[in-house]
Amino acid sequence: MAAPLLAPPLSAVSPTWQDYLPLALLSPCLPGLPRGGLSTVFGARSSGQTAFRDAVLAAATRRGEHAALADLGDHFDPQAAAQAGVVLRRLVWVRGGGNIEHALKAADLLLHGGGFGVVCLDLGEAPAPELNRIPISYWFRFRAAVQHTPTVFLLMSRQPLAVSCAACRIEFRRRGILWSGEPPFRLLRGLRIEALARKPGPERPLRWEAEAE
């Protein structure tokens, strides 16, 4: 008698690069950011979100994938990103000029255009009232657009957004600033960052340091 065909238990399935964009920063909690899903990161000022975004863009573009950034406030710094390892000729950058509707539509067009390894929507400096006015249907639309594609959709903001639609949710906190030397001869060395992976699964903290040049 033939044995019944059973799906392997979830824990036995090892994630592959087709399912995740590998990111050493997130190990051992997560193998990376999930493809075909919406990942949200949020945190206060100087909490390390941008360092994380640049690390994600660098990971994708150095693998040969194309990435896109819909940048609401025109805050992206190509020089800093290039130093972080982002291959700029594989990065499409849309400067939203502070218009939140344009940034959302641009992200939507990029997602529907297809072919990107990462699409990042950076709503970083948008005031809370404006963020709260974004219809929730946008997040569902983004989730549907990215589903069944090999794209990581990364949403960055100061406050948590798209909570129910996110496949992965990470909160960033700054644990300290790294200085060297004594006043008046101080030198900025970097930031000590804590990331709390709130989704999927139970909350797990990750700590790392972002180095200055």
Place this chain on the structure above:
Amino acid sequence: MYACLYQPQATEALAELAGSFSPEVEITAPGTGVFSIAGLGRLIGPPQQIAAEIARRGAERGLVANLALAATPDAAVLAATNFRGVTIVPPGREAVCLGPIPLEGVPMSEELRQSFRLWGLRTLADVAALPPIGLAERLCEEGLRIYELACGRARRPLRLAPPVTGYCERRELEEPVRELGPLLVVMGQLLGELCRHLDANSMAARRLTAELELEDRSTYMRVLELPVAQSRLKPLLKLVELDLEAHPPPAPVRAVKLELEPVRPRRLQGGLFLPAEPEPERLHLTLARIRAMVGEDNAGFAELIDTHRPDAFRMTSAPPARGSESEAPAGSARPRLGFRRFRPPLAARVKTSDARPAHVAAPRVTGHVTEAAGPWRSSGDWWTAAAWAREEWDVALTDGGLYRLWRDPISGNWFVEGEYD
């Protein structure tokens, strides 16, 4: 069978006359046109009647030319270029008919002509009388070719002239059109026709020029440079639509002219295990849609400029060339400190204590300085009119942010350049 027309002064008229009998026309040399008359026998009659018909149509056009009909193209060419009037070479009788042609009238290399002269050969009949194997041994391939010409046995297909395709369409409108919608319908029809021409010739368009004749007889022109050559109607029409929406014609349009610049299409071998990338045509269209929304210079690829000037980059619509940046794997697994730039920099009021920033007040950034590192002085381009100089400070404020400030040493003004994140 083949017909050859010879008139050194009228190549175009010959080609036109030949084209009226057959689509297979070869312009062998200026003033010499050969075309196939296979199948005309059932339509017109025997070779004599075909020759008469060609002569009649030539006379209608005022064309005076030699005409020859023969079983092979080369025999027809030889007869037409060497015999005046109309010549019909019956199949199998080429050697006899072409025999009297002097060797001076046959195209060959000067060296071979000299050899024939030294051997005492004067006509094609003399060459045809030679043993072919001996001729090949002494004069190689070219000698044998002349022998086969002399015998009327040289067979080859016609070298057809490629059809001249114009990638330009124009249409006049019955009434001047002001709205974009009806104009795009007309442009869609013209573009559809042009795309069919592109497809038929396996070409793609690199540049699209739209010339709109306005109601006041002036001309409004738009040129679309396409980073990726395209041949499909839908994306091309969408690009035209986006461009005209951004730059509408200033007056109603009474005529439309579209012209494409054709190039060979892109050939790319994909790989099964290579990461996916956006389809170039689709990416270009997506970027065009986004640019129509956010502005021309606000979407594309950033290219760093080789200078120490802060925030020096340019936006390009196509990916910058490889080599402008390194692709070596990052040495450290640790992330780099991110930087969020404020564009333009925020003008700030800074209170100092012991020549160090103590309090910063700028839009969205206010607080007492808890830590500060600096000043880091830099300058550049002092040999040009765009000279710059600055004193940078890295400051941590009580609002929780870590910022980069800079001071203009000439004016003494302070700015918040961005936030470390």
